[in-house]
Amino acid sequence: MNNSVTISNNPVIYYRLIALWVLNEAMLGGIIHGLKIPVSGLVVGGCAVICICLIAWYVPQKGAIIKATIIVAVFKMMLSPQAPPPAYIAVFFQGLMGELLFWNRRFFKLSCILFAIIAMLESGFQRILMLTIIYGKDLWTVINDFINGLTKQKTVTNYSLLIGGGYVLLHLIGGILAGWWASVLPQRIEKWSKEEGNRIILTDNAGIISPPPSKKIGGLKKGLLIVWILLILLYVQSYFKIGEPLLPPHISLKILLRSIIIILSWIFIVGPLLKQLLHYWLQKKKTQSQQDIQQVLQLLPVTQQLITESWRTSSGKKGWKRLKACNKKILVNALNPVAGGKIFILSGPVQSGKTTSLIKRTEKRNDVYGILTPVVNGKRMFMNVQARQLFDMEATEEETEILTVGRFVFSKRGFNKAIQVIRDAQDKEGWLIIDEIGPMELRGEGFCEVLKEILASGNEKQKLLLVVRDGLVDTTKEFFQLKEVVIITNISVLR
Numbered sequence: 001m002n003n004s005v006t007i008s009n010n011p012v013i014y015y016r017l018i019a020l021w022v023l024n025e026a027m028l029g030g031i032i033h034g035l036k037i038p039v040s041g042l043v044v045g046g047c048a049v050i051c052i053c054l055i056a057w058y059v060p061q062k063g064a065i066i067k068a069t070i071i072v073a074v075f076k077m078m079l080s081p082q083a084p085p086p087a088y089i090a091v092f093f094q095g096l097m098g099e100l101l102f103w104n105r106r107f108f109k110l111s112c113i114l115f116a117i118i119a120m121l122e123s124g125f126q127r128i129l130m131l132t133i134i135y136g137k138d139l140w141t142v143i144n145d146f147i148n149g150l151t152k153q154k155t156v157t158n159y160s161l162l163i164g165g166g167y168v169l170l171h172l173i174g175g176i177l178a179g180w181w182a183s184v185l186p187q188r189i190e191k192w193s194k195e196e197g198n199r200i201i202l203t204d205n206a207g208i209i210s211p212p213p214s215k216k217i218g219g220l221k222k223g224l225l226i227v228w229i230l231l232i233l234l235y236v237q238s239y240f241k242i243g244e245p246l247l248p249p250h251i252s253l254k255i256l257l258r259s260i261i262i263i264l265s266w267i268f269i270v271g272p273l274l275k276q277l278l279h280y281w282l283q284k285k286k287t288q289s290q291q292d293i294q295q296v297l298q299l300l301p302v303t304q305q306l307i308t309e310s311w312r313t314s315s316g317k318k319g320w321k322r323l324k325a326c327n328k329k330i331l332v333n334a335l336n337p338v339a340g341g342k343i344f345i346l347s348g349p350v351q352s353g354k355t356t357s358l359i360k361r362t363e364k365r366n367d368v369y370g371i372l373t374p375v376v377n378g379k380r381m382f383m384n385v386q387a388r389q390l391f392d393m394e395a396t397e398e399e400t401e402i403l404t405v406g407r408f409v410f411s412k413r414g415f416n417k418a419i420q421v422i423r424d425a426q427d428k429e430g431w432l433i434i435d436e437i438g439p440m441e442l443r444g445e446g447f448c449e450v451l452k453e454i455l456a457s458g459n460e461k462q463k464l465l466l467v468v469r470d471g472l473v474d475t476t477k478e479f480f481q482l483k484e485v486v487i488i489t490n491i492s493v494l495r
Helices: 011-035 040-058 064-079 085-101 105-135 138-151 159-192 218-239 251-288 290-312 319-334 354-362 412-425 448-457 473-479
Strands: 343-348 368-372 379-384 389-392 402-405 408-411 430-435 462-469 486-488
Touching: 011 040, 011 064, 011 290, 011 319, 040 064, 040 085, 040 105, 040 159, 064 085, 064 290, 085 105, 105 159, 138 159, 159 319, 290 319, 343 354, 343 473, 354 368, 354 430, 354 462, 368 412, 379 412, 389 412, 402 412, 408 412, 412 430, 412 448, 448 462, 462 473
Parallel strands: 343 462, 343 486, 368 430, 430 462
Antiparallel strands: 368 379, 379 389, 402 408
């Protein structure tokens, strides 16, 4: 599998969808695996199908799905080290089928439904195959005998076939529904993005997701190892009739012993060997995909926070309606990077290092414009971000045109020059910084008018970063009617 594909179509959306897929596999999959929910393939597999279909729609580039699959598997290894090899088999199967079926996007809807059906059926058949390997054919015989005994019917019915067929049918129906839903999602997301109430305002305080701590089960494993060896010896002695069989020949006991031996064999031999080989291969891919992994790693905390906030802000609805509203918010905000993410407010206490951090982060960048206000030799100055040019902010004694805020006296000439720097940059592509919006702007002076011009211009290629001190954020939002704004407390967004 080649993961050296360069993504040129919607790279931001591409990495956001991978982050959603990672959280589905690592978090949702881990929760369902821990709760032993029997239809985990329907839930986790359905979410994975939707993520893959959306990647096919938004990034219709050959190799994009395979590359995403490898990245997801690497994160699954890092965040869910307890995941068994069959979980990786499902991920790679979905990725390979997705790459094949979405080779031509002209048949997108048909491909979505066909892909979802195949992926879901694989999940259903995999579970039945695993049960057969662990418990043997005798399991289905016991099920038939048990139910036929309860019903006391004269004709013998193959209930195990009905149960297995029903389980597969459930996955088939789930595949049809998931595929149909994925096929109409792009149009639905575009419609939802225009609806009120689907925007999420996030703060920038999420932490990096860490892998769960490993549990110390050394003593337990030693005990299980002894039990495993004893059971194998007893099973071999009874099966080959070496002397008088020590184990009763009852079929239920035979199934139980077989399952325990196979499970423990998986724990001690097969599982660790397969996992070690898989992890070795993924570690090599991790090194090759380091840049892509970093992109996703940076998005994971805010994506996790988006999911949490979407669920919290949907609390006004109950049951299925709440789940639907939550999914709407997640998809709209994840797949619409301009809306709700065009205006940022960097907030913090006075003299907390906001300007200093911005000076360092914007150095040697050609996509950042605007004005910063550093203190140089005890005097507040203006700095043209792009030109790195300093000029006076505070008024000199001979200046007559001044602006005052408390004990500070500012130069009107300096402000006019700073305003012109901002105005010249309002049509540029990239970031525009205004440091800062404060009491002067809230009374209609300073950068007030030029900020209103920028907000009215609607430059979709530019993101606006306003520096606002603590206590003035809500007043600033209300004064300038900023409805969709992201409040941040550090400048990691400038990457």
